[in-house]
Every structure is written in C-alpha cells, then in structure tokens.
Amino acid sequence: MVEELLSEENRLVLIVALGVFLILFMALLLILFFKLSQRKIIQKELEKKDLEIQYQKELLSAVIITQEEERKRIAQDLHDDISSKLNIVSLNSHLLTAPNLTANEVIEITANIIDLTHKALDNSRKIAHGLLPPVLDKFGLHAGVEELCMEFNSSKAVNIDYQNKTTFAISDNDKHLHVFRILQELMNNSLRHGKATVISILFEEENGIKNCHYTDNGIGFEMKNNENQKGLGMKNIESRIAFLNGKLTLESVLNKGISVVFNFK
Ligand SMILES: Nc1ncnc2c1ncn2[C@@H]1O[C@H](COP(=O)(O)OP(=O)(O)O)[C@@H](O)[C@H]1O
Ligand SMILES: [Mg+2]
Secondary structure, X not given: OHHHHHHHHHHXXXXXXXXXXXXXXXXXXXXXXXXXXXXXXXXHHHHHHHHHHHHHHHHHHHHHHHHXXXXXXXXXXXXXXXXXXXXXXXXXXXXXXXXXXXXXXXHHHHHHHHHHHHHHHXXXXXXXXXXXXXXXXXXXXXXXXXXXXXXXXHOOOOEEEEEEOOOOOHHHHHXXXXXXXXXXXXXXHHHHOOXXXXXXXXXXXXXXXXXXXXXXXXXXXXXHHHHHOOOHHHHHHHHHHHHOOOOEEEEEOOOOOEEEEEEEO
C-alpha cells in the first residue's frame, strides 16, 4: 500500500517535472525565436541604410561627373570657338605692322580682323548664355522658362504649352536656377528619347508650395526597366529636387509619354 502511494507520488512528480521542463523548453524556444527575428529586422534595416547610402553616393557622383563633363564642354567651346578665332585675329594684327603693305592688303586684313572679332564676340555671348541665361538672371524663372520654350518652339519639332499660375521672387533666383535646369533636362529628354511633339508645363501653388506639372506625348518608357537604369540626367534632377527639399513623382507608360510632378518652396 505504502509502495503503491510512493510510486503514484513519483509519477506525479515526474509529470510535474516534465511539465515544467516543457514550459521552460517552450520559453527558451520563444526567446530564441524572438532574438532571431530581432536580429533579422536589424539586419534588414542595416541593408536598407546601406542601400540608401549607396544611392546618395550615386547621386553625388552623378553631380560630379556632370560637372566635369560641363567643364570639358566649356573648355572645348572656349578652345574651338574663341581661342582659335582670337589666335587668327592676333596673327592678322601682327601682319598689319609689316612694312610695305598695299592699301588693298590693309583693307583685307582689317576686314578679316573685324569679321573674326564679331564671331568671337557672338560665340562668347552664346557660351555665357548657355551657362546662365541672362533673362533668367535678370527677370526670374518665369521669363527664363518662357525664353526656353520659345527656343524649343522655334525648332518646329515640338509645340510647348506653358502656363504659370504663380509668381517667382527674384530673391529666390538661386533656387529657381535648379528648377530651370530640371526643365531643361526634361525637355531635352522629351525630344531626344521620347521624340515628343507636344510638351506641357504648368506651375501652380498650393499652401505656399509651388508645384510643377510636366508632361510629354512621346514614346515614354517602361517604369520597371527604367528604375535600374537612371542616367546622369535623371540622377541630377533627383539631387536638385533633394536640394530644394522637394518631392518628385514620375510616371510613364510605353507609347503614352511621361508625366512628372515636382514641388519646391
Ligand atoms: N521623356 C522621355 N521619354 C522617353 N524616355 C525617356 C524620357 N526621359 C527619360 N527617358 C529614358 O530614361 C533614360 C534616362 O534618362 P537620363 O537620366 O536623362 O539619361 P540620358 O539622357 O543621359 O540618357 C533615357 O535613356 C531614356 O531611356
Ligand atoms: Mg537626359
């Protein structure tokens, strides 16, 4: 009888011990699971941060590369269009100092000098205009975009519909230069890649924030493909928008053109 009781008690202890062991085991499993998933979340966050840093680096290098390309282009323009002409002007001026020149020779050399100086002046104006359009500098973004549209319209390849429902303070011209460059790039892309024939640009303002709506009717592109192959131009647009603390949304459907909206203050 006593033995029977003991063995029953033993069994009870065994069951309780097993129960406690099971609970402890499950708790341990839970803790392990929790720790593992926590580590996974941290790892995912780190990977996301890494990607962000990588993207920032790409944007920065796009800016640097574009700047260097621009410098190269300016150096070439200066060399080909100005320096070479001034060189010949200099040679011609020296010729004028030669003794025994006939009257006709003097007339010919002087005409040459006048012609080349005119051309060099014209070209230097064009180069300066390309670097910073004087209208934009003097009269602000609206006038700058108007002139840009006129230049594109005069090519007859494209028809631009430009509307402005806001005002731009000249004091913000430094910021507005970014907007101007963004539109320049978008318009060049519409012509070059999109083969667009109609472009529309609209500025409007909502709660103190200015919005720019841009569309073209070109061939567009597949968003999925483009996400991975943004060129220098698009990266530059993004870094300019980041500089303006703005937001950019871009939509495009193959054969249906593109639509871009960005805002800035
Ligand atoms: N308006 C557009 N219509 C069609 N495709 C476009 C347009 N804008 C951009 N793209 C596509 O996006 C790509 C990236 O453009 P971008 O960054 O300006 O580079 P890039 O002009 O130097 O090729 C282009 O090569 C083109 O395939
Ligand atoms: Mg481009």
